Amino acid sequence: MSSKSLATYSQLRASLQHVVPKLGHHAHKGQAGRIGVMGGSSAYAGAPFFAAMASLKMGADLSTIFCSADAGIPIKSFSPDIMVRPSLYPMYMAKEALQRLQASEEPTQQQHAADTVLPLIVDDIFAWTSRLDVLVLGCGLGKDELTTRTVAEWLKRNAQQKEQGEKEKDKKKKNVPIVVDGDGIHVLLENPHLLQSRDSASSNHSALLASTSSDILLTPNAMEFRRLWMKFIGEENVPDFNVDTEADDYLKNNPEGGEIPPDHPLARDTSQLAKVLGGVSILRKGSVDVISNGSAAVVVATKGSPRRVGGQGDLLAGACGTFIAWIRAAKEKKDEKIGLPLPDLIYATWAACTFCRHVQQETFSHYGRSLLASQMLECIPIVLHRTFPVEGVEDMPKTRFKL
DSSP states (O other): OOSSOOOBHHHHHHTGGGTSOOOOTTOOTTTTOEEEEEOOOSSOSHHHHHHHHHHHHHTOSEEEEEEETTTHHHHHHHOTTSEEEEEEOOGGGHHHHHHHTTOSOOOSSHHHHHHHHHHHHHHHHHHHHTTOSEEEEOTTOOOOHHHHHHHHHHHHHHHHHHHHHHHHTOTTSOOOOEEEOTHHHHHHHHOGGGTSOSSTTSOGGGSTTGGGGGGEEEOOOHHHHHHHHHHHTOSSSOOOSSOOOTTOHHHHHOTTEEEEOTTSTTTHHHHHHHHHTTSOEEEEOSSSEEEEOSSOEEEEOOOOOSOOOTTHHHHHHHHHHHHHHHHHHHHHTTOGGGOOSSOHHHHHHHHHHHHHHHHHHHHHHHHGGGOOHHHHHHHHHHHHHHHSOOTTOOOOOGGGSOO
16 A cells, blocks of 8 residues: 555545636637547447547537448438548458558458458558547447457557657657547457567566557446456456445445555455556446556546446546546646646546536436436536536526426
8 A cells, every 4th residue: 555645535526627628719629639439330320429429518629430431421410510530441341441542452352352451441540540639449339350450450550659759759759548448348358469468477568558558548347347357367256247335434434435545445356457457547337436557546436327328338438538638738738737646547537437427417317217328418518517617607507408
């Protein structure tokens, strides 16, 4: 246990005001965040929309979705506020991808076409993602083979960008922080060498993404957390689906949660997995949210909504990306007030979890059992203004929403 005093919920909340960018007439588009979402497939068009729109509703300036080519039109039809680039291709569209990206050869087999077009797809996506402040990866991505390979190659390229920038001392060449959600975790499970050395006897430093581990956040639910554990630690002593909160005195005395030691019973499993994966940050979602990078940990116990519905995790992923972008921007401006009680990714994730739980509360108070993720989007402005009031803006009446 560290000798450093642990931050209480009140202390964590007090730092929030220094994170959100100030509004001003001299600001430029993009300064409040350029958020990317890589996801969306023929079966799942709503997930990336929820993540991207949550970031915009929270106050990010720009949000771009990089989706499968067969999901582009549905996603574009949801809102004109989001930029949509149908840059991913499932295996059955490999030949079409070759034609679109103007490859010189025309292989007849889909597998051959996929092997040929893969680097071209990654080049096309990377040209755009390198401009982002953060990328939310996996919302509705699906498990198509070519898409999975594309994302894995993009992850490698992102890490190489940082390594090349450090080698050449070029500050413009830097990696994009990543929030890995949903099917993005499937990509890591299918490509374990990205996070862990191929040689099990060696340390994690030789993993392909080791140089960017401090900029990677995984957001597994209960089942995904168990799959990660079994893949990277083993099938013995697999944690239960839920963190045991009933017998824990800490939560009885701290009902909103707060910072806890990484070896605390609430955080022990999450911290262990984060260490094994080279120090990535992990948000273990559940009745309470546990966040750790192996050396620091915090628990979020603020009450949310008893209603569980699809899309809530996508909203949270978008919120995580937004807070990460805001903190990164403040740090780059060398804002003296930005001293945070937790590591940047851990604090950003705590802020997003806390904020989204308040949004859940607000929405449930209106809709009860009928609560949907789309209705949570409409309640973000209420909680946002309550948490970060803006001078000149009146309180937003509840009657503004169709109940």
